[in-house]
Amino acid sequence: MVVAIDGPAGVGKSSVAQWISERFGFFNLNSGAFYRAAAVKILDSGVDTLNEDAVVDAVKSAAFDIIDKRLYLDGTDVEERLRTPEVDKASSVFSSIVEIRHIINGHLRRIASTINLVAEGRDMTTVVFPDAAVKIYLDASVSVRAMRRFNQGSSSQTLGEIELSIRERDHRDRNKKEGSLLIADDAVVLDTSTLTLAQVYEKVTELIKAYL
Structure with missing residues (x-):
């Protein structure tokens, strides 16, 4: 069974996904980790990173697996390598390559099966x-998302700067050539602007239990 969640930046998707994982015992699939692992594969392969065909071929040859809830690349646990600055920078570049997105999506669907x-x-x-x-x-709303992020106290930006950053991110996400942010026709839309996390969890629980 797959529970899929979409939404703009700062809306609380990660918190809700983690809660669902803990509440129902589902694996919390972090698609971004797969793109980071793909970056590890590309960097380790030594191919010319400016050669898109070579980069795509490197990812095509990679084996991705989940073992004991950890991501393995070509049989090796790479979880500890996914958050390095080098991998972070590389993954943001390579994840924009359409063919790589198709490859990673195929692995995600295979694991979900x-x-x-x-x-x-x-x-x-x-x-x-x-x-x-x-x-x-x-x-x-943008203002609510900005305030939530500001209240986390983890950013050196002002509230206004955070709000501007979110607006810019929303624009990019909604205008991507591949994988843009859209609302699926059959998705349940939950506006969390006036809801607490506990209230969001309650509504999500009802949706999942209705299917189980």
């Missing part, structure tokens, strides 16, 4: 898992 999972992102309900059992689109 073997386990119950929750997946969150920008195109989980529309592109990656269009046949997901439960589709949720989380939303909230």
